[in-house]
Amino acid sequence: MTSEGPYIRIDQVSRRYGPVRALDDLSIDIEKHEFIAILGPSGSGKSTLLRLIAGLDRPTTGRIYIKGEDVTELPPHKRGIGMVFQEFLLFPHRTVRENLAFPLRMTKETPQKIADRLAWVEGVLSLNGLMDRYPNQLSGGQQQRVALGRGLVAHPTLLLLDEPLANLDRELRQEMEVEIRRYQKQLGIPFVYVTHNQEEALSMSDRVAVIHRGRLEAYGERQAIYDRPQTPFVARFVGKSTKFAGVVDPTGGFIKLADHDYAVANAATGLHRPGMAVEIFVKNERFDLHPAAEGRAGIPCVVGDVVLRGPFLEYILETGGRERIIAVQPKRVDPLPLGASLSLSWDAGQCHVFAAE
Ligand code: ADP
DSSP states (O other): OOTTSOSEEEEEEEEEETTEEEEEEEEEEEOTTOEEEEEOOTTSSHHHHHHHHHTSSOOSEEEEEETTEEOTTSOGGGTTEEEEETTOOOOTTSOHHHHHHHHHHHTTOOHHHHHHHHHHHHHHTTOTTTTTSOGGGSOHHHHHHHHHHHHHTTOOSEEEEESTTTTSOHHHHHHHHHHHHHHHHHHTSOEEEEESOHHHHHHHOSEEEEEETTEEEEEEEHHHHHHSOSSHHHHHHSSOEEEEEEEEOTTSSEEEESSSSOEEEOTTTTTSOTTOEEEEEEEGGGOEEEEGGGOOSSEEEEEEEEEEETTEEEEEEEOSSSOEEEEEEEOOSSOOOTTOEEEEEOOGGGEEEEEOO
């Protein structure tokens, strides 16, 4: 490994607990300027990966490199990594200043260095005026900033964050997402952020690693993960979609829906051949809705309910079949009335088709 390699390299790492494969042959490279989200459902192996990077646990096989150095056998305090974990709460009986100084006292820094670092972190995280307060004298957002400050105070080469915003209400969480991303860009060190919340992953990160059952399901730029999922799991897990069953017609040119009298062009004829059973995923905001009276091809449906979500409307559509389809549309004009008869369709290029599982 040379200094020109990636800043962090997770190289074919596996972690087994008896018969459980918590992580299975996972490789990820992270560059210095990047904000990486590790996204997956509960139990997929996210925290295991973070513990391995931090040095709180060792891989069964595989290596971990930081700036070209093999750190696989190094203890946590020699890795230069900062951590903000949900369970590492602030000490309630210590002031902000004492909370922030804690990691520096653990590594026995000089009083001068501690003072310098506290001044630095106070400035970066705008903690002026808060340093002598106790945690219960801070707002939720201020507490989060102090927790972040404690992760950053030792000038780590990398910051690991494990669902730090999980307990905040939605509005504060969204504010903190923007703030945390801003700190990462300002500091220029990688943040590796574990979450099961896809909105959080997409709003903050540069690249997203999707983990499923201990395996890396996808790793790429957030927009590509959202727009061009390469596996059914990613199509299902990232964004909100509706799944339809379909079959490729005998010419190979169309995919007919199994449960509806509707067909879309087969955009990937090489992959999806005549007679093949497929599943089609359509993101809820990619549906087209037209009044049934226009007579366009599509799935006949009626508006069962309308949910107002700020600038968007969610139409709950009933097709007479089993599924309830939700179509998301910008709120440009008055909502369509309940009971309106519509035709639901989508562009062939706007859906994701996979061989049926
Ligand atoms: P996540 O953070 O995505 O929720 P984890 O990394 O905590 O997932 O867990 C991944 C898998 O490994 C789960 O099946 C979990 O039960 C298992 N696991 C994690 N830690 C241990 C352990 N110390 N002993 C046994 N199994 C574990």
